[in-house]
Amino acid sequence: MALRTVSALKRRLGGAGLGLLRSGQISSAAGRSGAGRARAGRGRGVAWTRPRLGEEQLGPTCPVGPTWESVSRPSSTDRKCLGRAGNFLPCAAQHRLEKTPSYIDYPATARRSFSNHRVIVDMDQSLGVATIKIKNPPVNSLSLELLTEFLIGWEKLENDKSCKGVILTSNYPKIFSAGLDILEMCGKNAAHYTEYWKAVQELWLKLYMSNMVVIAAINGSSPAGGCLLALTSDYRVMADNPKYTIGLNETLLGIVAPFWFKDNLVNTIGNRASEQALQLGLLFSPAEALKIGLVDQLVPEDKVQSTALSVMSQWLKIPDHARQLTKTMMRKPTADLLLKQREADIDNFVRFISRDGIQKSLHMYLKALKERKE
């Protein structure tokens, strides 16, 4: 039976570190995202310290880390830990989750892998670099299940102090990701759209504000949400194959890229190029994408992974705390815009996607995709 809710998935994956999360609130307990993740003395940052496990205070005022002042919806009755981007998890639960055993508690060896149904994570402990391969056939669409499993894998890496960098890639050469799963946005109810959009927001916030170095090894086409996923990274290496395309093509589906998709694009390629790309729903060839700065480097198909790794080693030579603080300085204002209005953004999405006209457009787009093959 298809699992349709994050909570159902969490139950199925029980013990994967999400048992303490509340339904529909995918939150990182590790909280290494953004400004609030540095552990003193571990090169993750130097501006603050935090209690070691066992020393934590589980009182109503969370002692952990600096705050993201803009985290929305602090509730006085159900105190939340405001220490990390996008976290709505009660403070005590976050601390408990930090103790959740995972593969990182076992004796270190050079390589460790873990995978769930839709995400393969391969961790090279000698380099401190993990590779996440998306594996959601046929086209790596970002379904709710994939997003949930991705967040679980990400959380494990965020918890692993030896992991300094992550390479994002696809298990299926030719398609990096087909973007958001259109089926998640078609013919469902408002509760489903809400849950789905929360997961999309959460993944973007976690990746965009990660203190780890994130490099996208784009080994295939990457439309819409797939492009957004790549845009969260610090550096994009793409396979130089003119058959592949990348871009935010939402308007072609009759939908609109949300403001934070737009902001991420503007921060990458500038305002003028974004205006054109977004209005026309442009999908760029790798050569065009390189020209406008949407990707940083093109390499032959079989060199995407090795190039990403060698770029990673360059980035990891920079003193970690300085790089992290710089990244935060560059990105936090953009992430804050979403954090300040997460609820409103969800409401907008649900209202917009529920409209008859939008549903019709999505159905027609799906139909056209299928007919293309016939």
Ligand SMILES: CC/C=C\C/C=C\CCCC/C=C/C(=O)SCCNC(=O)CCNC(=O)[C@H](O)C(C)(C)COP(=O)(O)OP(=O)(O)OC[C@H]1O[C@@H](n2cnc3c(N)ncnc32)[C@H](O)[C@@H]1OP(=O)(O)O
């Ligand atoms: C005011 C505004 C306020 C708020 C904002 C509100 C809402 C809007 C925000 C929404 C933002 C949306 C972002 C998105 O990401 S939408 C998704 C966009 N994606 C695409 O356009 C890609 C479509 N797919 C393709 O172009 C091709 O499939 C692809 C990836 C190039 C691969 O081509 P190919 O190998 O030939 O494979 P097929 O086309 O045959 O596809 C195989 C199979 O997969 C189905 N499929 C493809 N893409 C998706 C998808 N994104 N979601 C779901 N399903 C998908 C396709 O239909 C085929 O299915 P079949 O059953 O026929 O096998």
